[in-house]
Amino acid sequence: MIIVTGANGKLGRATVERLLERLPADQIGVSVRDPERARDLQRRGVRVRQGDFNEAAGLAHAFEGASRVLLVSSNTGGEGTVRQHQTAIDAAGAAGAGHIFYTSHAGADLISAFPPARSHAATEVALRDSGLAYTSLRNGYYAQTAVMLVQGALRTGELRAPQDGPINYTAHPDLAEATAIALTDGGEGDTILTLTGPEAMDTAGLAALASELTGRRIRRVVVPDDEFRAGLVAQGVPGPRAALLLGMFVAARQGAFTRVDPTLARLIGRPPTSVREVLKAAISPAG
Numbered sequence: 001m002i003i004v005t006g007a008n009g010k011l012g013r014a015t016v017e018r019l020l021e022r023l024p025a026d027q028i029g030v031s032v033r034d035p036e037r038a039r040d041l042q043r044r045g046v047r048v049r050q051g052d053f054n055e056a057a058g059l060a061h062a063f064e065g066a067s068r069v070l071l072v073s074s075n076t077g078g079e080g081t082v083r084q085h086q087t088a089i090d091a092a093g094a095a096g097a098g099h100i101f102y103t104s105h106a107g108a109d110l111i112s113a114f115p116p117a118r119s120h121a122a123t124e125v126a127l128r129d130s131g132l133a134y135t136s137l138r139n140g141y142y143a144q145t146a147v148m149l150v151q152g153a154l155r156t157g158e159l160r161a162p163q164d165g166p167i168n169y170t171a172h173p174d175l176a177e178a179t180a181i182a183l184t185d186g187g188e189g190d191t192i193l194t195l196t197g198p199e200a201m202d203t204a205g206l207a208a209l210a211s212e213l214t215g216r217r218i219r220r221v222v223v224p225d226d227e228f229r230a231g232l233v234a235q236g237v238p239g240p241r242a243a244l245l246l247g248m249f250v251a252a253r254q255g256a257f258t259r260v261d262p263t264l265a266r267l268i269g270r271p272p273t274s275v276r277e278v279l280k281a282a283i284s285p286a287g
Contacts (some may be wrong), residue, residue: 001027001028001029001047001065001066001067001093001184001185002019002023002027002028002029002064002066002067002068002069002070002123003031003062003066003068003069003070003097004019004028004029004031004032004069004070004072005028005030005031005032005051005062005069005070005071005072005088006031006032006072006074007030007031007032007038007041007072008033008034008037009072010030010172011033011072011103011172011175011176012030012072012214013068014043014172014173014175014176015072015176015179015180015183016028016046017176017229018024018029018176018177018181019180019183019184020044020046021124021180022180022181022184023031023042023043023184023256024047025045026045026047027035028046028047028069029048029049029062029065029066029104030046030047030048030049031045031048031049031050031051031059031062031063031132032048032050032051033050033052034050035048035049035050041049044071045053046191048102049061049062049064050184051063051152052160053074053084053085053088054087055087056087056091056178057063058097059087059088059091059092060091060094061090062091062095063091063092063095063097063248064095065095065248066092066095066096066097066098066138067093067097067098067099067267068097068098068099068101068183069088069097069099069100069101070101070102070179070183071085071088071089071092071100071102071103072100072103073085073102073103073104073119073123075116077115077116077244078115078119079118080108080118081116081148082119082122082123082263083236083245085102085119085123085126086123089123089127090130090177091124091131092132093131097132098132098133099132099133099134099135099186100125100127100130100132100134100135100136100185101137101179101182101186102123102124102134102135102136102137103137103139103199104124104136104137104138104139105117105120105122105138105139105141105202106138106140106141106168106170106194106195106196106214106257106261107120107251107256107257108120108121108124108136108138109121109256110122110125111254112247112251113250113251113254113256114244114247114250114251115122115240115243115244115247116244117251117256119143120188121139124136125144127217128152128235129261133189133190133252134190134191135166135181135182135186135190135192135193135195136191136192137178137179137191137193138193138194138195139170139174139175139195140168140169140170140175140195140196140197140257140264141167141168141169141170141194141257142169142172143169143170143171143172143197143273143275143278145169145248146167146201146206146278147165147274147278147279147282147283149161149177149203149206149285150206150207150209150210150218150279150282151282151283153207153210153218154210154216154218154283155281156219157216157217157218157219159203159207159210159218159219159220159221160221160223160228161203161204161221161222161223161226161228161234161249162222162223162224162228162246162249162250162253162260162265163203163222163261164180164203164244164248164252164253165202165252165253165255165257165258166201166202166205166252166256166257166258166260167200167201167252167257167258168198168199168257168259168260169197169200169201169275169278170195170196170197170264170272170277171197171272171273171277171278172270174197174198174264174272174273175195175271176265176266176270177267178193178195178263178264178268178270178278179215181267181268193229193261194259194261195261195262195263195264195267196259196260196261196264196267196272197260197264197268197272197273197274197275198260198271198272198274199259199260199274199275200258200259200260201275202252203220204220205250205275206275206279207219207220207222209276210279210283213279213280213283214283218230223251224250225277228246229242229243229246232245232246235255237238265270
């Protein structure tokens with residue numbers, strides 16, 4: 001049985017839907033914090049059990065009978081995230097899972113300026129140390145971030161952000177499809193699969209593309225790091241969250257997210273969704 005954690009979230013749920021196209025429902029299970037939100041999956045024959053990365057006993061029940069487990073990364077942040085992932089890795093091993101798949105990040109790096117990238121890298125270390133077969137799915141930066149940046153700019157006519165660099169924005173549906181393929185067809189050995197969109201684009205590129213798609217002039221305005229962080233805090237954004245958002249731009253200008261890899265296209269058998277397609281669907285008058 002393949003167990004998917006976080007199946008009430010965007011990537012987890014989309015992956016389950018793709019798995020249902022490839023496997024009988026009784027070969028799929030989900031581990032979710034709130035089973036009521038997954039009752040539709042249960043009605044379709046998917047095994048639904050409560051599981052929380054903070055509770056080893058609950059995960060033991062949720063992972064029972066697992067051959068493969070997809071650990072969709074937690075968004076707790078910092079050391080708490082790594083502790084949660086370690087609990088899940090240990091539970092999967094105790095349940096007898098033969099292979100763990102983990103949704104990592106294409107910029108995973110223990111010394112990254114982007115805090116989640118450090119957590120992903122630390123989790124990959126935990127996977128290596130576990131002695132279990134694993135596959136790290138190093139996902140490109142979620143394209144929804146580009147949409148949010150542009151939507152904010154459309155309200156003001158300015159895309160204000162720190163100096164950055166190209167980011168390999170990648171669409172959730174493509175990642176879900178590739179993840180389902182890896183879960184069902186992937187090998188047993190340790191693997192790193194880097195899954196990115198077809199191009200990397202910086203914030204100036206996003207502003208230019210948004211201008212083209214909407215017919216409105218969107219100016220790219222570079223904001224000093226300290227000013228950007230202080231502005232977020234002044235708007236009520238908690239300090240750690242402000243540091244995370246700033247870290248994205250700092251890491252981008254350091255080249256952390258520039259890599260574009262052909263693996264996603266190879267897995268899904270077609271070109272991945274471009275940034276243009278994502279933004280056109282989300283913000284253009286015709287979209």
